[in-house]
Amino acid sequence: MSAIRTARERARAELTREIKEEARRALAASGAHDLSLRAVARALGMASSAVYRYFPSRDELLTALIIDAYDALGHDVETADGAAPPGDFRARWRAACGAVRDWARRTPHEYALVYGSPVPGYQAPEATIGSAARVPVVLLRIAGAAHAAGELTVPAAARPPGDRLVGQARRVAERLTDVGTLGLPYDAIVRIATVWTQLFGLIGFELFGHLANTFDPADELFAYSVEQMADAVGLP
Amino acid sequence: MSAIRTARERARAELTREIKEEARRALAASGAHDLSLRAVARALGMASSAVYRYFPSRDELLTALIIDAYDALGHDVETADGAAPPGDFRARWRAACGAVRDWARRTPHEYALVYGSPVPGYQAPEATIGSAARVPVVLLRIAGAAHAAGELTVPAAARPPGDRLVGQARRVAERLTDVGTLGLPYDAIVRIATVWTQLFGLIGFELFGHLANTFDPADELFAYSVEQMADAVGLP
DNA sequence: TCCATTTCGAGAGCAGTGCTCTCACTTAAG
């Protein structure tokens, strides 16, 4: 985050923002598939070739939108968690999960962009992982707080996690010790991983129409799942 | 399924199959985004306009591939279930879930086509629902068989499903009474719905790179999840 | 057997796309 000095840099930052803004509008209107660089340029009254001064390719533009989407979702979830009573861990859990669903339903095309099929040929740019981790970090933080309060009782698994799985969980914990997961038992981390996939699996199914004609208004199924997930993690 | 009479009809069926075959090849090579009708036509040595005699649009071609993908996956899962000892319900569960993952890893682009972001504006064509239901039907059938054998003990939920959720589950059961779900309690159906979303959530995360650098070889996390899911449904 | 009807393939063409290149112009830095 360097300060903006020259007028040229200021103009560049401004235009970069405007391009992303217009692209996000087009994305919300008709999805990533129909997002056209030329249309964005047209809406901004500039030549299509000029946009390439700011984003080297269409995929780079989409990647920028992906990072922004991760951050927007992360912000919503963190805010929802923060607004719940700190000691009511289940309320925090409900708030966080509900925030994910709300964001997804509010901006379905952005959700599809981020959690749907990877757009080009699958890219995992390093720049995204920090933003992408914000949601699971919130889930881990809630469980960590419950654990610190001595109120986390992970239900016994029929079969305990294997050595490699525990190792993976430990590495996750080591990477995130600064976000409130201190001392979180490994099986709790594994459980959070599984319910994390469940959360996005359900939301994805709802958004992409896989629940049509069965659990169509998915509100109750979602609420039920959230409780089941909280139980699986061991929240009181 | 009407019998093929004339040579013209035979040729038409043959070419339709060849187009789909070539399209599937292109899909596997570079994904739905890069699938080009013209390239398919070129590979088949025909004019691009001729393909439109067989598929009215690119999206219609993709829809045909979607139905085929659902059926291929359904077939694999049904076969895997059938190959397991009928009375070992957990083994059948493992086999079915594993078959889904195996198919997804074997044909990731087809998985993305079906369970990733809906491609254009997505219309959920009626023709797909029958094929799409095959996987959940297998899961329901396994639970139904366990229930019939008196070995299904759905764990008590912290909060029972609400009225509307039970109603949705009942309608699902009514629509599927002919596939072995007879007498399956509604809370079991709801549980299967939630673990169904969990199964595809996990596989989607694995395929789309959301587990990179954390649970990267996802084999153990998957195995653990499958057991957790079986527990949640109440399988012995 | 002949003939009208339909089916089909091919080619041209339209509007659109991502992206590259060149050329003038403006801004910033030495």
Add this chain to the structure above:
DNA sequence: CTTAAGTGAGAGCACTGCTCTCGAAATGGA
């Protein structure tokens, strides 16, 4: 003040989905 870098516009390339027209071929009834 001069040189270098940054910027915008336009033309152009290769490609896309899709439509239309036009001959050729297969089909089915008389």
